[in-house]
Amino acid sequence: MRWIFAAALSLFIQSPPAANLPPAYPRTGAAKILDNDRVQVWNIGWLKGSPSPLHRHVYDLVGVYYEPGDRMIISPEGAKRPVSTKAWDIAFQRVGVTHIEEGTSEAPLRAVFVEMKQPGAYGTDASGGKAPAFSGQGGTQKLDNERVTVWEYTQPPSAQPHRHTHDAVVVSIAGGKPSAAWVKQGTEHSGEGASGASRVYVFEIK
Numbered sequence: 001m002r003w004i005f006a007a008a009l010s011l012f013i014q015s016p017p018a019a020n021l022p023p024a025y026p027r028t029g030a031a032k033i034l035d036n037d038r039v040q041v042w043n044i045g046w047l048k049g050s051p052s053p054l055h056r057h058v059y060d061l062v063g064v065y066y067e068p069g070d071r072m073i074i075s076p077e078g079a080k081r082p083v084s085t086k087a088w089d090i091a092f093q094r095v096g097v098t099h100i101e102e103g104t105s106e107a108p109l110r111a112v113f114v115e116m117k118q119p120g121a122y123g124t125d126a127s128g129g130k131a132p133a134f135s136g137q138g139g140t141q142k143l144d145n146e147r148v149t150v151w152e153y154t155q156p157p158s159a160q161p162h163r164h165t166h167d168a169v170v171v172s173i174a175g176g177k178p179s180a181a182w183v184k185q186g187t188e189h190s191g192e193g194a195s196g197a198s199r200v201y202v203f204e205i206k
Helices: 002-014
Strands: 030-035 039-046 060-067 069-074 080-085 090-093 098-103 109-116 140-144 148-153 161-163 167-174 177-183 188-190 199-205
Touching (some): 039 167, 039 177, 069 109
Antiparallel strands (some): 060 109, 140 148, 167 177, 167 199
């Protein structure tokens, strides 16, 4: 019994309390490309030889990997887990995950992650309007849960007028480089994404 207590005490001493840990971002390899009172969006590269500090994710997040690559994920207790990720995989992660991450491939894994600053529901604007509600027409639904719906477009999205009932982040990949735009619920417009984008992702936040 004493050795079990001693081992538990050792882990407690070695692992800082979550309240004292830094957030996942900013860090080496991560650049903020959008920030407002509801979301912040990061363009991230997991660089070889540049491990992150032990950190805690303080927001729910969703995103897309746009370049493939490998990384090592290390738990607070030191357990290592190699991960290989393909381009165009979708990520969703709940608040509270605590770990270290380090890129292990020469060409780094790259992604755009949307952190949702608001822990509860973002609500909807269903007050009506002249244009029909956005439905993801022409896209492929890649994820749908209680927090977010993700639509992927590999062809230019329809330019038909529509209305966004949810807040949304639109991520465009053009020439291997991402950009992000905020679309407030209630917005009526035509088309999505940047001109010339090879892929467009619409993250509808619930």
